[in-house]
Amino acid sequence: MIDLIAEMLSYKFLVRAATVGLMVSLCAALLGVSLVLKRYSMIGDGLSHVGFGALAAAVATGASPLGLSIPVVIVAAVLLMRLTDGSGIKGDAAIGLISTSSLAAGVTAISLSSGINTDVCNYMFGSILAMSKGDVRLSVATSAAVLLLFLLCYNRIFAVTFDENFARATGVNAGRYNMVIAALTGVTIAVGMRLMGALLISGLIIFPAVTSMRLFKSFRGVVLSSAAVSLSSYLAGLVLSYAAGLPAGASIVLVNLVFFLAFAAAGRIR
Amino acid sequence: MAALVCRGLCAAYGGREALHGVDFELPAGAFLAVVGPNGSGKSTLIKALLGLIKPSAGTVKLEEGVGRSGIGYMPQQSESRGDFPATVYETVISGRLGRLGLRPFYGRQDRREAEKNLRLMGLWELRTRAFRELSGGQRQRTLLARALCAVDGMLVLDEPAAGLDAETQERMYSLLRDVNKKEGATVVMVTHDLVRGAAAATHVLELDGGQKYFGEAGQWPGRAQYGSGEK
Numbered sequence: 001m002i003d004l005i006a007e008m009l010s011y012k013f014l015v016r017a018a019t020v021g022l023m024v025s026l027c028a029a030l031l032g033v034s035l036v037l038k039r040y041s042m043i044g045d046g047l048s049h050v051g052f053g054a055l056a057a058a059v060a061t062g063a064s065p066l067g068l069s070i071p072v073v074i075v076a077a078v079l080l081m082r083l084t085d086g087s088g089i090k091g092d093a094a095i096g097l098i099s100t101s102s103l104a105a106g107v108t109a110i111s112l113s114s115g116i117n118t119d120v121c122n123y124m125f126g127s128i129l130a131m132s133k134g135d136v137r138l139s140v141a142t143s144a145a146v147l148l149l150f151l152l153c154y155n156r157i158f159a160v161t162f163d164e165n166f167a168r169a170t171g172v173n174a175g176r177y178n179m180v181i182a183a184l185t186g187v188t189i190a191v192g193m194r195l196m197g198a199l200l201i202s203g204l205i206i207f208p209a210v211t212s213m214r215l216f217k218s219f220r221g222v223v224l225s226s227a228a229v230s231l232s233s234y235l236a237g238l239v240l241s242y243a244a245g246l247p248a249g250a251s252i253v254l255v256n257l258v259f260f261l262a263f264a265a266a267g268r269i270r
Numbered sequence: 271m272a273a274l275v276c277r278g279l280c281a282a283y284g285g286r287e288a289l290h291g292v293d294f295e296l297p298a299g300a301f302l303a304v305v306g307p308n309g310s311g312k313s314t315l316i317k318a319l320l321g322l323i324k325p326s327a328g329t330v331k332l333e334e335g336v337g338r339s340g341i342g343y344m345p346q347q348s349e350s351r352g353d354f355p356a357t358v359y360e361t362v363i364s365g366r367l368g369r370l371g372l373r374p375f376y377g378r379q380d381r382r383e384a385e386k387n388l389r390l391m392g393l394w395e396l397r398t399r400a401f402r403e404l405s406g407g408q409r410q411r412t413l414l415a416r417a418l419c420a421v422d423g424m425l426v427l428d429e430p431a432a433g434l435d436a437e438t439q440e441r442m443y444s445l446l447r448d449v450n451k452k453e454g455a456t457v458v459m460v461t462h463d464l465v466r467g468a469a470a471a472t473h474v475l476e477l478d479g480g481q482k483y484f485g486e487a488g489q490w491p492g493r494a495q496y497g498s499g500e501k
Contacts (some may be wrong), residue, residue: 169320170368217400218357223322
C-alpha cells in the first residue's frame with residue numbers, strides 16, 4: 001500500500017490531480033451541505049452542464065478553459081438561483097432547460113471545431129491528465145478563496161439555510177448570501193469538472209452532505225463530517241483508480257456511494 | 271411614545287390583496303394580540319412589519335432605536351424545517367445573528383445571552399439535542415429562545431401557542447408576559463386563541479382583511495363575545 005502511494009507520488013500529474021482534487025472536494029462538500037438542505041442539489045448538476053458548454057466553447061475558440069468557464073458558470077449560478085427563488089418557470093424545469101441547452105451548445109461547438117473525439121469523453125467523465133501547472137495555481141487560489149469565504153460566513157450561512165425568513169427579519173441580506181453560495185458553487189464546479197467530468201462533479205456536492213446527514217444531528221457535525229467523507233472518498237477513489245486502472249471520476253463517486261451506504265446502515269442501527 | 275406606527279397600510283401576498291387600510295399606533299411596552307379568522311391578513315401584517323414583503327400602499331414604521339436587528343421574530347412552527355440537522359444550541363444562538371455586525375463569529379456576550387435564554391426556557395439540558403427530535407412544545411420554546419436572543423425592543427410572534435396543550439400554552443403566555451413586563455419589550459403576537467391569547471395582551475388588533483378593531487384589550491367588543499380568560 002505504502003509502495004503504491006509512493007509510486008503514485010512520483011508522478012507529477014497525479015500530485016497535481018490530488019492537490020486540486022482535494023481542494024475541490026473540500027469546497028464542494030462544504031457548499032453541498034447548504035445546497036442539499038435548501039433543496040438546491042440540482043443546481044450543481046445544472047451548473048456542470050453549463051461548465052461543459054463553456055469548456056467546449058473555450059476549446060473551439062482557443063480561449064483559456066478556466067478563464068472562460070469560471071465567469072460563465074458564476075453567471076449561470078446566479079441566474080439559476082434567481083429562477084429557483086422567483087415564481088416564473090418552476091426551478092427544476094428551469095435547470096433542465098439551461099443544462100440541456102448548454103450541453104447541446106457545447107457538443108455543437110466541439111463538432112464544428114474538431115469533430116467529436118476523446119476530448120469530449122474527457123470533459124464528460126473527467127481526466128486527471130487535464131491539469132497544467134497554471135491550472136493548479138488558479139485552482140488552489142480559487143479553492144482557498146471559497147474556503148475562506150465559507151469560514152467567514154459560516155454563521156450567516158447556517159442562519160440563511162436554516163430559516164431564511166428569520167435571517168431576513170433580523171436584517172441579514174439573505175439574497176446576498178444565496179448569491180455568495182451560488183457563485184462559490186459555480187467556481188468550485190468550473191475548477192473541478194475537468195478532473196471529475198461534467199456528468200460526475202455534482203456527486204462531490206450531493207454525496208458528502210446526504211451521507212453525513214444519516215449520522216449527524218448538528219449542523220457543525222454534518223459540515224465537518226462532509227468535509228472528512230469528501231476528502232477520504234477523493235483519496236481512496238484516486239488510489240483505487242490508479243491501482244485498478246479505472247477512470248478517476250467514476251471511482252471517486254463510487255467510493256462516495258460506499259460511504260453513503262455505510263453511513264445509512266450505521267444510521268439505521270443506531 | 272409609539273413603538274409601531276401603521277398608516278393606511280395595504281399589502282398583497284401571493285398576488286392578492288390580503289390587507290388594506292390598517293392604521294394604528296402601538297405604544298412602547300404594549301402587548302398586542304393580532305386576532306382574526308384564517309386569511310384575514312394577520313401573517314401578512316407580520317411579514318410587512320418585518321420587512322419580508324413591501325407594502326403596496328401606506329407605511330409601517332418602527333420606533334426609533336428599534337432597528338430591524340432589534341426585532342426578535344418567532345415564526346409559525348410549520349414554517350421551520352423539521353428535518354434540518356441543527357442542535358437546540360445552534361438554533362438558539364443563531365438569534366444573535368443581527369448583532370454580529372462585521373464579526374464572523376459569535377463572541378462571549380453572544381454565548382452568555384444564548385445560555386441565559388436556554389435556561390429561561392428550560393432547554394439548557396436539551397441544548398445538544400437535535401431540533402428535529404424535539405416535541406412540539408420543546409420546538410416552540412427553542413424558537414422563542416432564539417427570538418429572545420434577538421430582542422432589543424420588540425418581540426414578534428406568529429401563533430406561538432399553536433399545537434400546544436393547554437398547560438404548555440399557559441406557560442408560553444406567562445413567559446411572554448414576563449418578557450413584556452420585566453424586559454420592557456413591546457410584544458406583537460398573532461394568535462388564534464381568543465380566550466387565553468387575547469387575555470395576555472394589553473391591546474388588541476382585530477383584522478378581517480381590513481381593520482375591524484384597534485384599542486385596549488379591555489374595551490375590545492370581542493372580549494365579551496368570546497369570554498375573557500381573566501386572571
